[in-house]
Amino acid sequence: MSMTATAGRAHADPHHIGLVVEHPGPASKRIVTAYGFWVFLLSDIVMFSCFFAAYAVLSGQTAGGPSGSEIFEQRNVAIETVCLLLSSFTCGMASIAADVRNRFWFYLGMTVTCVLGLIFLTIEFREFADLVARGYGPSRSAFLTSFFSLVGCHGLHVSAGILWLLTMIAQVFAKGFRADVLRRMMCFALFWHALDIVWVGVFSVVYLLGSAV
DSSP, X not given: OOHHHHHHHHHHOTTOSSOOOOOOOOOOHHHHHHHHHHHHHHHHHHHHHHHHHHHHHHTTOXXXXXXXXXXXXXXHHHHHHHHHHHHHHHHHHHHHHHXXXXXXXXXXXXXXXXXXXXXXXXXHHHHHHHHHHTTOOTTSOHHHHXXXXXXXXXXXXXXXXXXXXXXXXXXXXXXXXXXXXXXXXHHHHHHHHHHHHHHHHHIIIIIIHHHHO
């Protein structure tokens, strides 16, 4: 082995343990974007965890008002759950279509996702409006305050997700499947699937356990 080769190896492997340490360049934009968005999602999950904790503490504080078993409509909640879980599937199909640059299936998957999300929001809005009309608004008791805060916060996220979805459709229509558009689509899909996971927690903790009390 020549002195040049030895010196080069010693520089790459200063401890002479037989392992050459490579230093690749900076991560791609897709990886950096995904990492940053995961940090955002984790902070959002921390926020929802606080709402869940508040609900768990205040769920029994009805102040003489109705409990969950008296106001929850399980049929409507079941429809909401089915719609949101199906929307997660159609969103996944749209993501796959975007990866393979198939406009038809992308538009179809996103459209169905939007419709299912709007059905979910409509049912939730009617539930809130009915409760307020019956005098069971968020100021009625600590239980209702925590209920409206948790479920309403999730509903606001779904509303923002639908606006984002429409923006993604418009961007693909105008710009095609460019790299920056695909990165935004990846972030949107992560956001939408995270909302479905949070709803599973809302459905289990708020509606199932609340109806059993």
